[in-house]
Amino acid sequence: MDDIPVEKIIRSRRRSIALVITPDGNLIVRAPLKAPAAMINKFVNEKRSWIQKKFKEIKQRPAATVHEYVEGETFFYLGRAYPLHIVESGNNPIERADRLCVCRTLLPDIRHRLKCWYMQEAQREIYTRCMWFLMTTGYTPESIRITDARQRWGSCTSTGGLNFSWRLIQAPLEIVDYVIVHELVHLRQPDHSKKFWSKVEEIMPDYERRREWLRENERLLRI
Ligand SMILES: [Zn+2]
Structure with missing residues (x-):
């Protein structure tokens, strides 16, 4: 070798x-x-x-993005690209409109502040999507947490809790949904056996396409 x-x-x-x-x-x-x-x-x-x-x-595969936090730089949110726009003042320190507007006063700490913002947004969006799938599938996790994981999009703990990396919120909603379904099914099927995938397929017949997207976009995890 x-x-x-x-x-x-x-x-x-x-x-x-x-x-x-x-x-x-x-x-x-x-x-x-x-x-x-x-x-x-x-x-x-x-x-x-x-x-x-x-x-x-x-x-x-495309290389990992290294952000420089400069005007016009692309940031992803639910699959859409938002150019960063530094503003002098605004109603909120960070606001997502047609651009991702960030107040100039945050600049010294922008990396951290943007991460906090992403985490907050991820909490809301992912939680809402989880609720939808809980209602439609009957799966019930003990807890739902947003983490800072860089290695995986989501995970399922041995005590029945679900964790999702805030980085997942950069992906399109249909991909977020796939990760949620994947982890939900792990509550009853902890491995990646045939049985596991057939349960995923039952809930999401086109899961393979979404899974492939994640494989190709792993670089987003490293932001
Ligand atoms: Zn898995």
């Missing part, structure tokens, strides 16, 4: 070897505690074409 760089090998009490490609395009191998190096090498070698395909896919 000379030409396949392994970033890290994580050993744990597991039975099989698994490969994980991080959003940055690093290969991580998960292996049983006592798996010999030769066995791991062989496994990686056998998966060579899959790994190379994944590496290629990641290279073709």
Whole structure:
């Protein structure tokens, strides 16, 4: 596997070897505690074409956006692009109109202030969408929280709580809906088995298209 760089090998009490490609395009191998190096090498070698395909896919994705918080810069909200507009004064320090208007007084702290704003908006929008799906599906989480997660759009805790990254609010509403449905179904089906996906499909027949969008737009998670 000379030409396949392994970033890290994580050993744990597991039975099989698994490969994980991080959003940055690093290969991580998960292996049983006592798996010999030769066995791991062989496994990686056998998966060579899959790994190379994944590496290629990641290279073709748009790079992560690094914001500079300057006039005209694009910010996403529910899938729509809003140019940043610095204003001298306004009714609210941050206001979403045809542009994302931010008062000049916030500039020294703009990164933090915009994040707080996104979190607040995410709380409202995601909560409202959750309520809709709770009513229509009968699934009932213990709690719904908005987090600062950078690695995942949503998660389901072992105690039946749902977490969503505020970064999800950058995505179109139909994508927000998919993540909500995905996590809701985890309340009853914690794995990603066939049974899990068929339950997702029952609620959302076109989920695959939405899932693909998320895969291609992972960079939004890193903002
Ligand atoms: Zn899942």
